[in-house]
Amino acid sequence: xxxxxxQAWLALSVMVVAYGVYxxxxxxxxxxxxxxxxxxxxxxxAQAVVMIVGSIVLAARAGKEAQARADERDRAIDRRSARIAxxxxxxxxxxxxxxxxxxxxxxxxxxxxLLALVVAEVVRYGVVVVSYRRGWxx
Amino acid sequence: MVEGKITNQLxxxxxxxxxxxxxxxxxxxxxxxxxxxAIEQGKYSPSLEAAFRIARVxxxxxxxxxxxxx
Numbered sequence: 001x002x003x004x005x006x007q008a009w010l011a012l013s014v015m016v017v018a019y020g021v022y023x024x025x026x027x028x029x030x031x032x033x034x035x036x037x038x039x040x041x042x043x044x045x046a047q048a049v050v051m052i053v054g055s056i057v058l059a060a061r062a063g064k065e066a067q068a069r070a071d072e073r074d075r076a077i078d079r080r081s082a083r084i085a086x087x088x089x090x091x092x093x094x095x096x097x098x099x100x101x102x103x104x105x106x107x108x109x110x111x112x113x114l115l116a117l118v119v120a121e122v123v124r125y126g127v128v129v130v131s132y133r134r135g136w137x138x
Numbered sequence: 139m140v141e142g143k144i145t146n147q148l149x150x151x152x153x154x155x156x157x158x159x160x161x162x163x164x165x166x167x168x169x170x171x172x173x174x175x176a177i178e179q180g181k182y183s184p185s186l187e188a189a190f191r192i193a194r195v196x197x198x199x200x201x202x203x204x205x206x207x208x
Binding site: 002065068071072073074132134135 | 168169170171172173176179180181182184185188
């Protein structure tokens with residue numbers, strides 16, 4: 001498995017677990033904005049720590065491959081994933097910024113914005129993983 | 139639109155070029171070993187520039203390495 005694919009798997013897994021926990025807790029009970037902010041801060045720090053440690057471990061195991069610059073296939077996959085994720089984020093932000101202010105409270109809007117970001121990132125890493133696994137011809 | 143796909147003789151030509159490894163070929167044209175493997179498996183179509191580089195390294199014409207199969 002390519003080093004960059006392993007990195008994408010790591011980022012995807014950490015993202016799904018970290019924000020899966022966050023949204024499960026937020027949806028589970030009513031919290032104040034401050035409590036949600038602290039929870040989000042904790043999740044973001046935990047995500048960053050796991051990503052840093054995981055990346056160091058993966059780089060150590062990959063050796064020389066981890067130091068190689070991205071080649072044309074890596075860049076093509078990156079462009080494709082970013083383009084698809086951009087549209088996901090765009091739709092999410094239209095919902096959050098244009099539709100939700102008419103009907104929802106502030107905490108819901110904040111969390112919906114965060115959810116849009118998380119979904120876009122999950123889509124981005126998902127497309128990277130699928131492109132490395134199944135192939136990229138385009 | 140004309141239907142078809144790009145196929146290649148990379149594996150055979152690598153073997154004929156002194157059993158050149160995927161890593162060696164990749165290093166000479168500036169891509170990773172995994173990208174050479176993906177090209178061989180038909181999972182990735184290289185850029186025209188990379189295709190020319192591969193052909194040059196293997197000492198073949200572009201058409202001898204890559205074919206258009208309908």
